[in-house]
Amino acid sequence: MSQPFEPLPLSSHVDIDSREVALEALPEGVSVLEPVGLAGVASLQGQVVFRSDSLFETRATRTPGGNFLLMFPANTLDRPTGLCHYGRPQEKVNDLVALRSSDQGAT
Numbered sequence: 280m281s282q283p284f285e286p287l288p289l290s291s292h293v294d295i296d297s298r299e300v301a302l303e304a305l306p307e308g309v310s311v312l313e314p315v316g317l318a319g320v321a322s323l324q325g326q327v328v329f330r331s332d333s334l335f336e337t338r339a340t341r342t343p344g345g346n347f348l349l350m351f352p353a354n355t356l357d358r359p360t361g362l363c364h365y366g367r368p369q370e371k372v373n374d375l376v377a378l379r380s381s382d383q384g385a386t
Contacts (some may be wrong), residue, residue: 284327286314293318328378329353347380 289311292299295318302311302318311318315325328349337351353376380386 283314284330287316289313289316324384326384329376342379345381345383347384349378351376 289302292301293305294300295306295309300306305311305318308320309318310321312323312325315327317323317325329351331353337349339347339349342348352373
């Protein structure tokens, strides 16, 4: 497995049910998973597998064989950041990236 990404600074607030909530005032049962920058229930697990300033429309599923499959468009053709997934350019500027884990996300 590649080296983990360094956590990014957290926002002071999150949106929950269209309301802005301070991290110090999260509802009971909700906490922050700081390494991935998400607020959720205690059973939430995750890891950062790709970082970009223009990442849209991620899709994840468990395949019939039990593998985890994550797919997303990323601007990887000529630069690793910038407009992505036909983000108003006149021509294709991105690739569809697929990451698969056969060990339930450990690698």
